[in-house]
Amino acid sequence: MDDLVSRTAAGDFTRAKDFFQGLAPERTAKIVASAADVTLVIDAQGIIRDAAFGVEALFNSGGRSWAGRPLTETVTIECEDKVELLLSEARAGGAMRSREINHSLPHGEDMPVRYSAAQLGDDGSVIVFGQDISRIAVLQQKLMNAQLSMERDFAKLRAGELRYRMMFQLSDVAQLVVEAEGLTVADINAAAARVLGEDTAAAKDKTLAKLFDTDDSALLENVLRATVDEDREHDIAIHLRDGNALTLTATPFRQERRTYLLIHLMARGDTSSSGHFALDRQVMDIVEQMPDAFVLTTPDRKVLATNAAFLDLLNIDSVRDTEGTIFDHWFERPGVDCNVLIANVEEHGIVRRFATMLRSRFGRVESVELAATRIPHRDTYVLGFIIRPLAAPAGTSMGEETALTRSNEQITNLVGHMPLKDIVRETTHMIEQLCIETALDLTKGNRVSAARMLGLSRQSLYAKLARDSENE
Incomplete structure (x- = not known):
């Protein structure tokens, strides 16, 4: 949902003085208050001087105490800049712009409100109109949950496809x-x-x-x-x-x-x-x-079988051109990516959503996502791979999700203890550390391979590791 919407009148009142000039202040206030879920009068210093609420939840959860407080104190930290822009644009007399702002409630939840503002007087005061969009936010959350559920079901389907592909090829x-x-x-x-x-x-x-x-x-x-x-x-x-x-x-x-x-x-x-x-x-x-490419190999990565989708992906004329070849041959970085992929399959038995690049017979580089598994067969085993061209950035693995959750908790703990720009700087450092740790973990501590994976020189990686060691 967009948090910024321009609103201009298609046509203004032509006889405003005839109908509105004689309105009493109380009647005017009631009309204005009834036009919105939340109506605020803000002075030139950004202080709330008066307020009317059509939403009981917001009024009962702290809205009654807003009068006399800066509007920025009632919103979440990431919305403070939006408040300043909302008020400054209203005082400039331009087109009314709606912005979605979250209010902090005492019980820990946030209430989203879409605000628009207009200049009230020449003294810099502003009147702000708010529409409660919490129901829309709930619908968005339900939609997101449904999407996540569909993705989980699709992942199960993909795992089933992989098993059936193995069975067919064997x-x-x-x-x-x-x-x-x-x-x-x-x-x-x-x-x-x-x-x-x-x-x-x-x-x-x-x-x-x-x-x-x-x-x-x-x-x-x-x-x-x-x-x-x-x-x-x-x-x-x-x-x-x-x-x-x-x-x-x-x-x-x-x-x-x-x-x-x-x-x-x-x-x-x-x-x-x-x-x-x-x-x-x-x-x-x-x-x-099925349209996805499929490859079956021996434990030493010698190709046993492929399907037509794999041939099309890499511009290969015949399946005979792949039989007996080494799977590493098709990787853009065989010394790094393939070794990391196989090492994880050997350790965990299955790998999902492994992002890498393959090189076609004519040299074209294709960004792909692989799923791989190890299947027992007779007295040994085979390796199966499903390959899909990447249409969007690949997601994180389970290990990465754990690391990202840990970093998110660290970032959350910084809020309230330092300014936002310092949090951003600290967050950048945390992400850099996380990427380096992940690369070292995937390459089993091989710093040369990790540097190549991150696109860094060895000297740069060593310098970053030394800096982190000194900070510890």
Whole structure:
């Protein structure tokens, strides 16, 4: 909500003397008081000389004692400058400007009031009109709480997406999704691509029959058409182009008013349950349809798998160009950011909202936000990463929130003990200390890496550390 609004009359009274000249002072005062929730008469020194209240909460919480006190004493410290501007602009005779000002109440809460002011006399006195906006503030707080709740729910959804992406990439079940109308491949997972000897991207949009032996094409098409018409699962023995025999299971399903076939490929004699690969199908559908980039690596950061969004993000032509490469290769600062990220994953098991920069195949630098996790797999583990281009400054981690809360408490304790400009100077020093501590913590005490992360020279960082040590 804006705290400054210009207000100019679209049209003034043309016969003011005819109607207002004979008004008695008491009647004039009642009219003026009824036009606002709070009406104050301020003298040239900024002292409240008289007041009328239409809001009982403000009157009962200290408003009755305002007369004879400076207006600045009744407001919170950050609003004192707003009061001075409000009064000075009114005395200058310019357009009325509304400003949102918070009053300090005895029980500790603040009451927000939107004030406008006008010159009352040639002696510098000013009349101030206030509108209680506490209800609006309550609505704003509710809106903020709802937004925070949505963000928490979205974070849970993102964590669920990450788990499903892991499951899909680790699945050994070969699966395809085929459009029923043209029997073309709409989607394929890595296991199916290996079985068929196809590149994942190249296999999409191909007619399914072209992926198998031509002698089986007619039979395959007839079985798939029957699956759609009868709306039930069918099996068929089929051969690959290299002659290897498979069992193909087709299951129909509908999505967005279109019919698709879920194709499950098994070696002859494989008794994998259809229920099991139906779960994998859900995993595959989530992974392939979501827009965020995904990378799966070994513990030593060798890339095992990526998705199309990752290829698009870094301008990579084919998934084969990423397989076997080291994930660090794509970082703008691999010696710092990647090591810090992996160290935190190793320590905590999961990292969220890690801000860094990646470099594309053509050298373009992309600011991104990563979520990473460590997933046990057989007798070792794999590392999974979800990558999202940054559209806004990244938030703080849980550790940073704790540090910021601590700094906020320190800043709050300074209020009332020193002037505002001194608090601002002290706050700047606190923030600088917090950034240095965080960088050292992320780099496990490596001052060279910390200086690079902060954009400082080593000498500058050492000087700041020495200064802080002397102050302690």
